[in-house]
Amino acid sequence: MTPVKEQFEVSSKMKTWSMVLIAIGIITFILGLITKGVSHNEEDKAVFIGTLMYNSIYWLMICNISMFFLCATSLAMGGWHIVIKRIPEAISTLVPVFGIITFVIFVYIIAVDHTHSIYHWLDKDAVAKDPILKGKSGFLNPGFFMIWTILTIGIWSILGHRMRKLSDKTDEAPMDFDEGKRFVWKNTVTSGLFIVWFTLTVGSTTPWFWMMSLDPHWYSTLYSWYIFGSVFVSGMCLIAIWLIYLKNKGYMPYANQEHLHNLGIFIFAFSIFWTYLWFDQYMLIWYGNIPEETIYFKHRVQGAYKGIFFMNLIINFVCPFLILMKRSVKRNYTWMTFTAVLIIFGHWIDFYQLIMGSIRKGDATLTWLDFGIASLFIGLMIHFTGKALAKKPLVAEFDPFLKESIAHHT
Amino acid sequence: MAKKKFVVGCFDDENVLFPAVKKVRLAGYKIHDVYTPYAVHGLDKAIGLRETSLHTAGFIYGLSGTSIALGGMSWVFVSDWPLNIGGKPHFPFPAFIPITFEATVLLSAVGMMITFCYLCQLAPFVKKHHFHHRATDDKFVMVIECTSKTNVDDLKDFLSNAGASEVNVQDAEANWWIGTYDKEQVLLKDSKPVV
Numbered sequence: 004m005t006p007v008k009e010q011f012e013v014s015s016k017m018k019t020w021s022m023v024l025i026a027i028g029i030i031t032f033i034l035g036l037i038t039k040g041v042s043h044n045e046e047d048k049a050v051f052i053g054t055l056m057y058n059s060i061y062w063l064m065i066c067n068i069s070m071f072f073l074c075a076t077s078l079a080m081g082g083w084h085i086v087i088k089r090i091p092e093a094i095s096t097l098v099p100v101f102g103i104i105t106f107v108i109f110v111y112i113i114a115v116d117h118t119h120s121i122y123h124w125l126d127k128d129a130v131a132k133d134p135i136l137k138g139k140s141g142f143l144n145p146g147f148f149m150i151w152t153i154l155t156i157g158i159w160s161i162l163g164h165r166m167r168k169l170s171d172k173t174d175e176a177p178m179d180f181d182e183g184k185r186f187v188w189k190n191t192v193t194s195g196l197f198i199v200w201f202t203l204t205v206g207s208t209t210p211w212f213w214m215m216s217l218d219p220h221w222y223s224t225l226y227s228w229y230i231f232g233s234v235f236v237s238g239m240c241l242i243a244i245w246l247i248y249l250k251n252k253g254y255m256p257y258a259n260q261e262h263l264h265n266l267g268i269f270i271f272a273f274s275i276f277w278t279y280l281w282f283d284q285y286m287l288i289w290y291g292n293i294p295e296e297t298i299y300f301k302h303r304v305q306g307a308y309k310g311i312f313f314m315n316l317i318i319n320f321v322c323p324f325l326i327l328m329k330r331s332v333k334r335n336y337t338w339m340t341f342t343a344v345l346i347i348f349g350h351w352i353d354f355y356q357l358i359m360g361s362i363r364k365g366d367a368t369l370t371w372l373d374f375g376i377a378s379l380f381i382g383l384m385i386h387f388t389g390k391a392l393a394k395k396p397l398v399a400e401f402d403p404f405l406k407e408s409i410a411h412h413t
Numbered sequence: 414m415a416k417k418k419f420v421v422g423c424f425d426d427e428n429v430l431f432p433a434v435k436k437v438r439l440a441g442y443k444i445h446d447v448y449t450p451y452a453v454h455g456l457d458k459a460i461g462l463r464e465t466s467l468h469t470a471g472f473i474y475g476l477s478g479t480s481i482a483l484g485g486m487s488w489v490f491v492s493d494w495p496l497n498i499g500g501k502p503h504f505p506f507p508a509f510i511p512i513t514f515e516a517t518v519l520l521s522a523v524g525m526m527i528t529f530c531y532l533c534q535l536a537p538f539v540k541k542h543h544f545h546h547r548a549t550d551d552k553f554v555m556v557i558e559c560t561s562k563t564n565v566d567d568l569k570d571f572l573s574n575a576g577a578s579e580v581n582v583q584d585a586e587a588n589w590w591i592g593t594y595d596k597e598q599v600l601l602k603d604s605k606p607v608v
Contacts, residue, residue, distance in 0.1 A: 285507065
């Protein structure tokens, strides 16, 4: 048996891997910038920015889900996640990092790029002629977009930071009854604030702004929930992968299959939730058959994106549904890793068709650029999560709910 | 059905119950069942029950629900009575999904409910034997089945020593129809922790 290790150390192998991935990413970025980013071909440029955009939004949102998970469980007085809570905490340190990257990309799109090939509503002449865009201009305008984006990313980061600071207290000294009560209350308040802000952003406005406004004439009331389902599943998969990695390395002494099983239940349930929203959105538009609505699905279902569109459904619904149905699979490291990686890839594809499907309607090929940029974000994610994990003990020794978590039984 | 003899031990605390369950199993007695006021986590593992196959049954019921709904609707709308509904194709797959989903849920829920009643031998006309009425209130009731080789007095002493606050012997009908679901138990041999 491997000895119990409570303090995470970044192994040299992990360091090399993250550096290699980041290096691949940076090389891809530079190559992409040279071949596509600065070219005079408007579509090439749009593809380059779109690739950066969907990757940064996707990885930002799934890292933010870690904090959402912590806050939601704290708010519900849940205790089972305490032994694994350092993992979501570490992943959520990525929110400011990816937030800044995303923000820089948006600043470029809104303020620097004058071709308006990404967001059609930025084109002032087009808006003036278009009654629909004019009607939406109170919401879809550069000023509001930028302020809301700063607020979104900023408040996610600040409240996340506060939650992590509160969690530091559980390493210091034992709490008596009153201190424990105060700790739980503070946690509840911060979690509550985060959940409210999360609902106002991921639950509604952020996907409208960042993604749905790529098709400014089209709208779907389900869209934000669809995005939430998508990123929640992937975020849970990310936590599961880290948990399995740490368990395999001999860390996380108190985490066991019961906790992995719970994560598996989340992944299974929210895969179905995602499918439910996917199908709702699709079927209502298909049945209504109104041209202004079906235009969104035209090239996705019948055009270039046909393959990706239906592969998306197979990877994100059929596979997790059939694989994760059995209890023993949710407790099996190999199967869980396989499913988690598959789902993260599947929802990455989903984001690809959501964003690139609106930017470049005619062609849907995943190229070196897509995988290279994704590897940049994965490398950063591994690097910063490892660093954050190494900073704190892996077991929150004096957490009021620790005992409940150790004795957890699924 | 023949009546069987059972030795019933009542425990006040689940912290006493768990070691007692282990001791009883190590001694080689056959636990018929443990009745508790609420679901005690980990007790099923401690008693050595095998995992229930109820969910497999549920999967099969769900699968039949899916195929009945999809098959039925496509037979009606494609071959038996094709209608032009709003210009939609005769096999409008997305429109069938909600009904298919509902039928799947209906069949698996009702089927699992009936299977559950069958496994627990519950039916309106069946009177089940209660080993102790306070099993639904605050007592943890362990019931041990006696075989021809069991020394009842020894077993009673054994249970008292294990912490039972009340021990008695009862005759009851264990099963009431053919093909019952007999709980399989693994014989616990070494002193490995069971929880």
